Amino acid sequence: MTAPAITIRHLSKSYGALPALQDLNLTLRGGQIVGLLGENGCGKTTLLKVIAGALSQWRGDVEIHGHRPGPESKAIVSFLPDASFLADGDTIDDCIAQYRDFFADFQESKCRDLVRFFGLDTGRKLATLSKGMREKAQIALAMSRDAKVFLLDEPISGVDPAARDVLLEAIVRDLPEDALVLISTHLIHDLEPVLDAVAFMRFGTILLSGEVDDLREQHGNSIDQLFREVYKWSAR
Numbered sequence: 001m002t003a004p005a006i007t008i009r010h011l012s013k014s015y016g017a018l019p020a021l022q023d024l025n026l027t028l029r030g031g032q033i034v035g036l037l038g039e040n041g042c043g044k045t046t047l048l049k050v051i052a053g054a055l056s057q058w059r060g061d062v063e064i065h066g067h068r069p070g071p072e073s074k075a076i077v078s079f080l081p082d083a084s085f086l087a088d089g090d091t092i093d094d095c096i097a098q099y100r101d102f103f104a105d106f107q108e109s110k111c112r113d114l115v116r117f118f119g120l121d122t123g124r125k126l127a128t129l130s131k132g133m134r135e136k137a138q139i140a141l142a143m144s145r146d147a148k149v150f151l152l153d154e155p156i157s158g159v160d161p162a163a164r165d166v167l168l169e170a171i172v173r174d175l176p177e178d179a180l181v182l183i184s185t186h187l188i189h190d191l192e193p194v195l196d197a198v199a200f201m202r203f204g205t206i207l208l209s210g211e212v213d214d215l216r217e218q219h220g221n222s223i224d225q226l227f228r229e230v231y232k233w234s235a236r
């Protein structure tokens with residue numbers, strides 16, 4: 001068995017008096033696409049930010065390929081936050097240049113292929129792009145790092161259902177071997193075809209996690225149906 005890509009033990013995080021993550025435990029291995037699922041406010045974004053090294057005040061143990069969140073883990077983690085992180089006045093070409101300068105593992109040719117695949121013009125300023133076009137540009141950038149872990153926060157929420165399939169195809173295309181892709185979403189139905197494993201969250205902790213084939217076999221349901229049942233049951 002290979003070492004886990006991410007190991008989290010007893011992770012807790014509060015915003016002031018409000019607990020966002022509570023004694024959360026999760027182990028994820030590489031070579032998988034994992035759906036991080038749960039209702040609004042259950043802590044998905046907070047969890048991704050802790051793993052990405054974007055939050056500093058938390059308790060517990062978090063390891064990404066043996067590194068606590070920090071400069072060493074950031075070198076192997078590609079994080080796509082839910083809010084836009086690129087400057088409106090920049091063109092896609094400018095963003096590609098920034099990624100090239102900033103990330104040693106950035107593969108410009110893969111990024112340009114993805115941008116072409118999405119039909120985007122690299123000379124256009126981000127301010128002139130629609131929400132969905134901007135999302136595509138951000139996915140092209142984030143997925144073009146030769147990273148070991150990809151953290152994608154709601155990557156397909158801004159696009160219409162037809163475009164979601166195109167985005168998912170781009171996400172899974174030419175993934176580095178043994179990479180872990182952790183995707184938070186409410187759109188379980190759209191994402192289910194590409195998922196190897198899922199982690200269901202509620203109230204800042206993991207309710208249920210496992211490989212989708214095992215869960216389907218154990219529960220005799222699609223992950224979409226299981227998701228509905230788990231949340232109906234846990235809401236009682």
Ligand SMILES: Nc1ncnc2c1ncn2[C@@H]1O[C@H](COP(=O)(O)OP(=O)(O)OP(=O)(O)O)[C@@H](O)[C@H]1O
Pocket residue numbers: 015018019020038039040041042043044045046047
């Ligand atoms: N910067 C912040 N300051 C105060 N509270 C916050 C902050 N960010 C998140 N929270 C709170 O922490 C909890 C978890 O939020 P988080 O954004 O992680 O959930 P989420 O599962 O990603 O939600 P959604 O699906 O709506 O994006 C929520 O109660 C939220 O109100």
